[in-house]
Amino acid sequence: MTDILDVNNGHKIQLEELSLTLRLLNSEERHHWDLLVQTAPAGCFMQSWTWADFKELEGYKTFRYGLFYKQELVGGCIFYFYPHPNKANLLVAPGAPLLPEKLEKEGMQILLEEAASLAKKIGAVALRIEPLWQQKLDLLSGFMRAPADLLPSETLLIDLQLTETKMLATMKPKGRYNLRLSWRHGVETEFRTDSQAIPVFYDIFWETVKRQQFFGEPYKFFINLCQTLFKANMAELGFAIWQGKILAAILVVYWGDRATYLYGGRSFEHPEVMATYSLHWAAMQRAKSRGCTFYDFYGFTHDPNHSYAKFSRFKSQFGGVSVKTIGAHDYFFYDQLADTMIGLLQHLKISN
């Protein structure tokens, strides 16, 4: 077992020797933090300052920690916590932590110690992280694979550095055909960041939710999400329009070198004009013009029995490379879990 597992026993390594320190970030440091997350190889929009602001609107508490090496911000983690009046809760960190090169283990150790201390104060029995790593590093040996992920652990990335001709060439023939068909039909696209676009988007999103019978976030979620992200120039709503009617809508989040297609919907009407093909193609070109190098379809599977197999077949028409990350991992704070269990055993009328 690594030193990390000693967190629950109160073991302290000599962190002073490493000159790595941890503290809460203040609002003046948001740009430093965002720059770090944007440029980190595994940086995720869910670790952006703006996303944390959005989650606060959704009722979450956020704890924004920076790791400093000799006064320089080199890593950290935004922890999210949904307050609940019981002692069974989780601290979660999607797309995190961000660890400094060559000091990964030590950075993780400090963050875990802080998380353990935080968990004790707020009543969380475990930390759930989901770094966008493609391999589980030894420093996560104390973590167990969680049953559910915070982000899709397999996704499809389109390389936006290719020329348009090469991008078209890497598409599947059927995808290319549908895209050209969509162009021939004269499907137009429009991208908006005004708040009045939110209800337009939501109407088509909700139509889709009802038809597909999947979980769909309520309108209030998109009001909070879009208003917060629009202000930070971090997202756009894209619409595919044909003969004056909106046939498809998507929400794209821009973060670092990646544009992520986060939500979308399509009208049942006029499937023959292939509106979604024009829309995603336009979104890719738009992302490219904003300096993004990847278009992330945010969720993909090769498994034909998977619940998003159908969506994946559509996404795969654009070519791209599927990438798997390690998924969510849980680290239990055993002292805290023991405390919760003792509380239950003390107060419940269990067998005599």
Added chain:
Amino acid sequence: MPTSLFIEQHNNGLAFYINGDLQFDTADEAIYHEYLVIPSVALAVKRFPHTELQVLICGGGDGLAARDVLRFPEVSHVDLVDYNPEVLELGKRVFKDFNEGSLESDRLTIYTQEAFEFLSTLKEKSYHVIICDFTYPSCTEDTAIYSQEWFKTISRVLYPGGIISTNGVSPENRTTGFWCLYQTLLAAGLMAKPLQLTIPSFQRHDYGNWGFFLASPVAIQRSEIEGITLPENLQAIALKNLLKVFEFENAIAHSRHSVNIHTLDCPQLFYYLLNPHIQSPQISEAIDEKTINFLDIEEAGTGVIGLRDLFQLESTAQRWLEEVQGNEIDTSKLLPVQHPYHNPKMTAEWLAHLQKLLSEIDLSRLLGSILERAQELPPQIAAELKQLSDKIRTGQQILTLSPRAAEFIMMLSVTLLMANLASPDAVFAKGYYSGSSHSTGSSGYSGGNTYYSEGDWSWFNRTIGFVLTAAGGIWLINLLTNRSNND
């Protein structure tokens, strides 16, 4: 908690949202505000003839309730207390055409303050009418202004015979929450009359019909309502319709006796709002009629303070223990909805993950941590957990599990499930399907990312059987033991 404000522009008006919840749509806000305001003030005019009426509006920073209060020349002064200066600013500026400049009336004084705090500073008998126009609660903390303590506070500053009007929740979609408010008003010593309306814009958002309460320390009689005088130029209320809104289907009304009241010490309301169909055992009531008009009956409160805060882990764990004795398992009671985006379908999903959740736990280590504090436990429990720990440590096969050890595993299962349900922020569980549409439409395809696969209920039933039966659970302990030994 930060607040988000959103104004959706229409061709002929606007809709206003606070934290994503619709507050009003100018297309039909008159229905809401007139029913909230007009009956209470009109009744006060009747009860306090030849009196300059003093009115308090709690919330209502949009100025729309104030507009309708100011329709009455008998009202000499209105105090309006709203904690949100941004909403008040919108009320003075953006909503001015709709509220007819009510917030700038010289008959009105604005206080930018928390309502509870504001009222605690007031002397007794300050108002003839108090109107509560609050936003829908989005967390337990938001429900303080619906508590018994709150209603007692507003009763204190009300003249004897004064009228309270408060918005409620949907009797249709949030049935137990609605009756919890009713019983809380009754328990605060108020005679309460529930009423319900259909508001099209609320219906479009799947909020269901909408409920209000008219209340007073002095019983409100049908004859009084029949005798009120309505102001001219109302858009929504006619006397004939007003008498009908107090009528409820018995299918909705009969559950009013099976809810607890909501207090600051034992908050129940938010639990009911998230779990609208979970009820305590029914108090039998002869039902002859299909509907009941609350103007025709006078009721005393039957709600009591809850024995448990139903959101607490201990309450849920106690339910699991009690289910051992029962024959039927009600999963909605075992794992109530914990979060506004949590849905019972997600519970099924997490129950299907129970094996995996338990396999994450290093039981040997957990028992070690617990036994370090063995003196805090009842001796028999500590002894049996010690035995279990020894068996795991020495790699002994566990063929039987003592009842207490099995219950310990059950408690662990509850804890892990509750932890995940309290924070349903996972890929498959980012939202919920029902009850939140924005408008109607056709159907379509999504490349979006909300995923859900049906939970395996047969697996669940088998699992629950194992977990709840003391002699069962062996597979769990073996699972946990194997996990510990493999580390």
